[in-house]
Amino acid sequence: MINTGDILETIKMIESQNLDVRTITLSLSLFDCIDSSPNEVTKKVYSKIMRFAENLVPVGNRLSDELGIPIVNKRISVTPISLIGAASGNFLGLAETLQNVANKTGVDFIGGYSALVHKGMTKADERFIETIPEALSSTNNVCSSVNVASTKSGINMDAVAKMGDIIKKTAELTSTRDAIGCAKLVVFANAVEDNPFMAGAFTGPGEGEATINVGVSGPGVVAAVLKKMKGASVTEIAEEIKRTAFKITRAGQLVGTKAAELLNAEFGIVDLSLAPTPAVGDSVAEILELIGLSEVGGHGTTAALALLNDAVKKGGVMASSMVGGLSGAFIPVSEDSGMISAAKSGTLSLAKLEAMTAVCSVGLDMIAIPGKTPAETISAIIADECAIGVVNNKTTAVRLIPVPGKDVGDEVSFGGLLGSAPIMPVSEANASMFIKRGGIIPAPLHSLKN
C-alpha cells in the first residue's frame, strides 16, 4: 500500500493548502460549422458544442467526487469566432450562441471570442473586433482575446491602437459593473493555441477536433513547503519547488486523462501555471515573500519570481506526458491577496509588474487603472508588453481594467475568482503620437542577441 505519510500529505494539500485543479477546459474546433448563412452558423455551432460538452460539468463533478480533489472550473474554448463568423458576419449572434451554450451546459467560462491579427487584419477581423465591447457587455461567461503580435511577424501597431479603443469602449459599456467586461478581454503577444486558462483560452487553428486541457493550481502548497525552509539556500528552495510542482502536476495529468476518456476527447496538455485565487493562503505573492522579500514589488522580486517560475516548469515537465498552455507563475493583481495588499501599500507598481512579466507567465493581468486613462496610453502599455513578449520569444498579455469614474485611491470588486483591486496609477506622459503612427514594428532579429 502507499505510504501513510504520502496519503496524509495529499489530504493536507487539499484540505488546508488549497490544492485544486483550477480547470478542465474542453478545446473544440468549430471549423466544420462555418456557414455563410447567419442562422445556420449559429445552429451548427450550438449543436456541435453541445454534442461534445453536454457532459463536461457532470464529468468534472464526478471526477472531483471520486478523487476527492476540487475541480474548480469547467470551461470550453473554441476556434476564434473571427474565423468561424467571417463568412456570415454574424459575430454577435455567435456570442449569444456561446452564452446559450454556457447556460445550458453550466460551464464557468467559454473562451474563443477571439481574433489573430498579429500580422494584419482582414476586413472581417476589423468588423469582428468592433463587436467585442457589445459581445462582452451582453454576455456573462464569454471571454475574448486578440493576438496582436508575434516573434515571427512583429507587432501590429494598427491592432494595438485599435485595442486601446476597444478596451475603453468595453469599460464604458460595463461601467455599472466596475467595467467587468474588461476582465474578460485579453490582448496577447505570442498567444498559445492550447491555453486552458481564461480569459485568453481559444482553440488554435492547429489544434485537433476535441481535446481536454488542464490547468492546475497550488500556490498554497508551494507556500506551505517554503514555510518549513527557514535558512535554506535558494538552490534548496528551487529543488523543493520542483518536487512540489511535480506532485501538483501529476494530479492535473490524472484528472485530464480521466476526463478525456469520459468525454470521448483526446487528452491535450497540462498547463503548469501556478494560478492564485483571492483566498488567503493561495497567493503567488506570498511565495515570493516566503523566499525572502518583505513585500512583493520591492527589489529582488523579479529574481525570486524567475526562480519560482523556472522551478515550477522543471518539476512539472517530468510529471506530465504533454505540457503546454501558458505554463508559468501567474501574477494577476486582483486575484492574489498578496499582490492586492502590495499594490495598496504602493510597493507594487505597474513598472515593476512589467519587469516581472519578462520572467514569468503571463503579463499585466487584472490591473485596475483610472477610468480617465486615454485609449492611446492603454495602447502604449500593450505595445510595451508586446515588445517584451516578442523580443524574449514568450507569451505576454495585457488585461487592464480602466474603471469609469474611478481614480487612484478607489477600489473595485469583481467577486469570485476575479477578486478585487485598488486602482493603480498610470504614467501621465503622452504616447499618442507613437500610437497614431500605425504600421508594424518589424519582427526582431534572432542573432546578435544582447
Next chain:
Amino acid sequence: MKAIVTVLGKDKVGIIADIAIIMKNFGINICDISQTLMQEYFTMIMMVDLKEASIDYSELKEKLGEEGKKIGVEIRIQHQDLFDAMHRI
C-alpha cells in the same frame, strides 16, 4: 476500483469496527489497513476494493461522511489513482 479510506480524529473505542461493518454490509473487501496514534489523534488508512460493492460510490461517500459525524471523526474516501499519481513515478 480500489479506493483509500482515511479516518482522522480523536481516538475512541470501536472506530475500526464501525467502519468495517459498513464495508461488510455493502460487500466491500478491505485489502489493507494501517493505523497510528499520534498523541490522542487517531489516523487510520484503509484500502478497499469496490469491485463487488452493492452500493454506488457517491452513496458510500455520503454514508461514510454521516458515520464520521456520528462517531466524531473525519472519514474520507478517494480513488487510489490520485495517490499513485502524486507519489509514484
